[in-house]
Amino acid sequence: MITLRLATERGHANFGWLNSYHTFSFGHYYDPKHMGFSALRVINDDSVHPQMGxxxxxxxxxxxxxxxxxxxxxxxxSAGNIRELPAGEYQLMSAGSGIFHSxxxxxxxxHLKFLQIWIQPNSLGGAPGYQQKSFGEAEGFTTVITPDxxxxxxxxxxxxALIQLVLDQEKSATWTADSKRRYYIHVVAGTLLLEDEIVMQQGDGAKIEHLSSIHFEKQSDHLKVILFDLP
Structure with a gap:
């Protein structure tokens, strides 16, 4: 089963310095039909003016x-990390028992543009943690985040888990899924044909349940998608 979440239907907040689109309920945007999916709680598509944040x-x-x-x-x-995160790199901050950051x-x-993603942990407390890494733009699937x-x-x-999919030279790719798990996809760039029937544009998302494989086909010169493998 596939449930489409169009970019044009997302929640929206514009504070002048920040322009943000919310896939799920967040801040002043509340929709009981879009409170998250499995452990995935937030996907905010943020644009921040220069020198602001x-x-x-x-x-x-x-x-x-x-x-x-x-x-x-x-x-x-507050853990002492002072870093810069350039385009293409992933940052994972585990808030744990509590952390302050800017x-x-x-x-x-x-302008700065980035995706802010929240996933609820399966264990509470513990020391906060910070991780950052570039995984490049390799063709096909690249696993970025795992439990271990x-x-x-x-x-x-x-x-x-979070998996990055890039299609430049190749036309399509298929992910072997577990029909007992849930998946969410978010189109970062380009146009996607999902399962040979659903056209998705940048910012569109989809909940996927009860499928044993997920087929991706690009409909643009470049396609970048992030795939969440969820309990």
Whole structure:
């Protein structure tokens, strides 16, 4: 079963310095039909003006993933991490028992665009953690996040995985799924034909349940998708 979530139907908040589209209920946007999916709680598509950003604020018991699509994030947190996150790199911050952080646009001239993703952990408390890594733009599927951090992936406190799919030279790819698990896909760039029948554009998402395989076919020169494997 596939349930489509169109980009044009997402929640929207514009604060001047921040323009954000919410796949699931967040902040002032509330829709009881879109409260999350499995352990996936937030996908915010954020655009931040130059020299602006999120002032220091706290989180607890949440796995927070950022993927920059344009520009660079300047990150600072109460665990002592002071880092820059450029376009294409993944950041995973485990809030654990509590962490304070700020995220700013590192540029004086360019807008920052990034996906902010929250996944609920399966264990509470513990020391906060910070991980950051580039996984490049290799053709096909690249596993980015896993529960055990295997093969150089970022490690998350949940029975979940994040997989990146890039199609440039190849036309299509198929992911072998577990029909007992749930999957969510989000189109980062390009146009996707899902399961030979559903056309999806940038910002569109889809809940996937009870399928043993997921077929992706690009309908543009370049396609980038993130796939969540969820309990």
């Amino acid at each position: 999120f002032e220091t604020h706290g989180h607890k018991d949440m796995e927070i993933i950022s993927l920059v699509t344009q520009g660079t994030i300047a990150h600072k947190d 995220e700013f646009n590192a540029s004086d001239t360019e 951090g295997r093969d150089g992936t970022l490690q998350i406190k949940q029975d979940a």
